[in-house]
Amino acid sequence: MRCTKMHGCGNDYVYVNCFTETVEDPAATARLVSDRHFGIGSDGLILICPSKEADFEMAMYNADGSRAEMCGNGIRCVAKYVYDYGLTDKTDISVDTLAGVKYLKLDVADGRVREVTVNMGAPVLAAADIPVDFAKSPVVSQPLCVGGRDYAVTCVSMGNPHCVIFMDEDVRGLDLEKLGPQFENHARFPKRINTEFVNVIDETHLRMRVWERGSGETLACGTGTCATVVAAILNGLTKDEVAVELLGGSLRIRWDRAQDLVYMTGPATVVFDGEIAL
Helix, strand or coil: CEEEEEEECCEEEEEEECCCCCCCCHHHHHHHHHCCCCCCCCCEEEEEECCCCCCEEEEEEECCCCEECCCHHHHHHHHHHHHHCCCCCCCEEEEEECCEEEEEEEEEECCEEEEEEEECCCCECCHHHCCCCCCCCCCCCEEEEECCEEEEEEEEECCCEEEEEECCCCHHHCCHHHHHHHHHCCCCCCCCCEEEEEEEEECCEEEEEEEECCCEEECCCHHHHHHHHHHHHHCCCCCCEEEEEECCEEEEEEEECCCCEEEEEEECEEEEEEECCC
16 A cells, blocks of 8 residues: 655654555554554554545544544645645635534745645534533533542533643653553543643643544644644633643644634645555
């Protein structure tokens, strides 16, 4: 199978052009390519497919083979792939996902995409729609006991469900290998959860680490970064446009509250093209 490894701020996936390739078992293929010892090594698999609803379709699979609705870093890489590899010459494209059609603007220089801005749509705040099991909705700074410790959590969906925790302690010192699964599999989260642990540096700057359901800690999470900024604004912690520092780089997020749309801007990088035996 011919494939391309790409990353957005270190959030790396293996991409397959399904205009020319066929993937019979995406879940098994995702587990194979994601293995960092016996495969290529990635946070999952993303298939770039034809679409009747948009210019392209993105089908995303986590490292454990589970299907995910959306990936903000992944969709930027899809945009770079389809332009740089000649599947389109448009700099405004649409991509269909399980979270709906997303609209992307490509920043091109010397025939290559440098940056992509994604209209991520409106944040979902109703608890039942995220879904999370809390009596009060929206879930803004509400108490949750995890591993014997009380946290104040804010829950947002940006196509995927997210639980955001603002912390006084430096998130760089957290043991996410222990803490992440406790949140991911908590009974309050019927479809599991992606969890963001966040320090507020100032009103335009956040620092974040993320534990993604089905993949573990990743170097970045696009939908999680958007959810984090929405959560920060809801808690009165930041302005409407924020730079978020991730382990793998930085993303710029803007919540246009007049239109209730979240915009994410960040890079996309090709690592290599190759083949893997299935």
